[in-house]
Amino acid sequence: MSILQVSHLTKRFGGVVAAKDISMTVENGSITAVIGPNGAGKTTFFNMITGVYKPDEGEIWLGNQSLVGLKAHDISKRGIARTFQNIRLFGSMTVLENVMVGLHNHIKGGLFGILLNVPSIRREEREAQKEAYRLLEYVGLAQFLNEEAQNLSYGAQRRLELARALAAKPKVLLLDEPAAGMNPKETKELTELIYCVRKEFDVTIILIEHDMKLVMEISEHIIVLDHGEKIAEGGPLDIRSNPKVIEAYLGKNALAQ
Numbered sequence: 621m622s623i624l625q626v627s628h629l630t631k632r633f634g635g636v637v638a639a640k641d642i643s644m645t646v647e648n649g650s651i652t653a654v655i656g657p658n659g660a661g662k663t664t665f666f667n668m669i670t671g672v673y674k675p676d677e678g679e680i681w682l683g684n685q686s687l688v689g690l691k692a693h694d695i696s697k698r699g700i701a702r703t704f705q706n707i708r709l710f711g712s713m714t715v716l717e718n719v720m721v722g723l724h725n726h727i728k729g730g731l732f733g734i735l736l737n738v739p740s741i742r743r744e745e746r747e748a749q750k751e752a753y754r755l756l757e758y759v760g761l762a763q764f765l766n767e768e769a770q771n772l773s774y775g776a777q778r779r780l781e782l783a784r785a786l787a788a789k790p791k792v793l794l795l796d797e798p799a800a801g802m803n804p805k806e807t808k809e810l811t812e813l814i815y816c817v818r819k820e821f822d823v824t825i826i827l828i829e830h831d832m833k834l835v836m837e838i839s840e841h842i843i844v845l846d847h848g849e850k851i852a853e854g855g856p857l858d859i860r861s862n863p864k865v866i867e868a869y870l871g872k873n874a875l876a877q
């Protein structure tokens with residue numbers, strides 16, 4: 621059963637066609653990678669799904685809900701969460717507070733309730749703290765809960781971003797280059813963590829990643845973009861040997877050699 625369906629998505633920036641007529645279906649509970657050379661349109665694609673950019677053409681469906689035209693905040697409430705290529709944490713807030721931010725979508729009384737000190741909201745806030753702690757334990761950061769986020773190592777900051785995204789209780793989790801800047805040990809741990817997250821949180825995962833070892837190891841389905849167009853899709857074995865993919869990454873001559 622599919623959870624996310626994208627059809628004929630196109631996005632132009634002036635003369636640049638960043639995404640051109642992209643269609644894809646993501647199966648519920650799967651891990652899908654979106655790969656392609658620099659400038660292929662991967663981030664633009666994520667930005668359309670999450671409502672950062674409105675597509676010029678095309679449709680995006682999460683189950684039976686159409687997402688095109690919704691604000692990023694509403695799309696997040698409907699169940700799509702993401703992490704970013706360049707980590708975006710609140711550096712001077714604590715690790716726990718960063719995860720709490722992710723949980724606020726689910727606190728009914730919102731910020732006003734907290735400021736007005738409404739007892740039922742205070743209870744919700746305490747529950748949220750417990751939930752945030754549980755998520756931090758899950759990603760292995762519980763011992764740093766009172767540390768400022770900016771003091772964490774790079775790999776730990778990426779795991780904190782993941783915990784914050786999970787706090788939003790997403791159905792679909794988009795990870796934008798989760799292994800960027802990680803050393804091989806951290807990347808290996810991340811691979812295992814992504815697997816566990818999918819199972820434990822019953823979430824569908826779509827990731828953009830340049831680390832091909834990680835992509836081939838973890839993905840059930842791979843979509844390849846080049847110059848804004850989808851040039852191939854399939855399982856890791858198909859993609860590895862696809863001439864169009866090899867050409868996109870290594871140039872025309874690569875196949876002739």
Ligand SMILES: Nc1ncnc2c1ncn2[C@@H]1O[C@H](COP(=O)(O)OP(=O)(O)OP(=O)(O)O)[C@@H](O)[C@H]1O
Nearest residue numbers: 633636637638656657658659660661662663664665
């Ligand atoms: N806001 C924008 N304004 C103008 N051009 C943009 C904008 N965002 C993306 N582009 C252009 O769209 C194209 C696709 O960019 P995008 O960032 O989506 O590629 P990418 O595959 O994510 O690249 P990378 O792997 O380097 O992050 C590029 O030519 C880029 O310069």
